[in-house]
Amino acid sequence: MTGRHTVEQTELAVLAKLGQVPLLRAQMAAVANIHRAAAAVRQHLENSVLRGAQLSWTSFVVLWVLWIWGEMETRYIAEEAGISKGTLTGVARTLESRGLVERSDHPSDGRMVLLRLSPAGEELMAELFPRFNQEEAFVSGALSDEECEQLAGMLRRIVGTLERDGEARRAELAEAAPPPPRPGGRRRREG
Structure with a gap:
């Protein structure tokens, strides 16, 4: 757990807060759980195998x-x-x-x-790295080898979408609503 609340508690609180807002809930849950899982895995690895190596x-x-x-x-x-x-x-x-x-x-x-x-x-x-990999096995231990492969494949597709289409999407969004100047008055470079 990366915070005070479990994944289930967080999802229920989001539903209570945003229940009437028209959202793509499955996509919201997927992205929120990607973030939460990544943070939890990172925290575990930093506090276990990487801590011993002072990394x-x-x-x-x-x-x-x-x-x-x-x-x-x-x-x-x-x-x-x-x-x-x-x-x-x-x-x-x-x-x-x-x-x-x-x-x-x-x-x-x-x-x-x-x-x-x-x-x-x-x-x-x-x-x-062999110790790091043992912790990768620990954090994914609730999944079978087949489920790990499926998860990896789904995550590759998400990354692939961003690699292929992310830059164009960000440009499209910036064109619709240009970002404000950066703090300190610096502006983003064009192109």
Whole structure:
């Protein structure tokens, strides 16, 4: 449980609050439970296997991206990890100070930075990931292997929709109601 209330209590409270509002309730429940499940899983993994390695979720994801894909430009690491380049800068500095990642200049563009796992980072991931996977098995233990595959497939379809159509949808929504200026008066860049 990620909050004071169970999923069932939350769904009943939402129904009581919004019962008369015409909503797509099944879709609302699906997205709310994706969020709640993701937060609960993240919290469990941070407070179990990642705590022992002194890693935040974001640090682990950055290490995972580098472990799987190898050396990459920072902009692509941030994209793969689902974080901003600014967040990656802080995470990379921390991981570098711990000797888990190494940075180098891009061979053809001095403005770009490459990151890779250090030998210590490779060793950590090889030792850590089997324990991480055991916790993945724990959190999905109420599901059969077939149900896990079905769930993974459904979630892939949701992600695929956003990857394929999300940018156009956001542009459509912004055109209908442009977003307000950012705090501090900065405006979003066009295009």
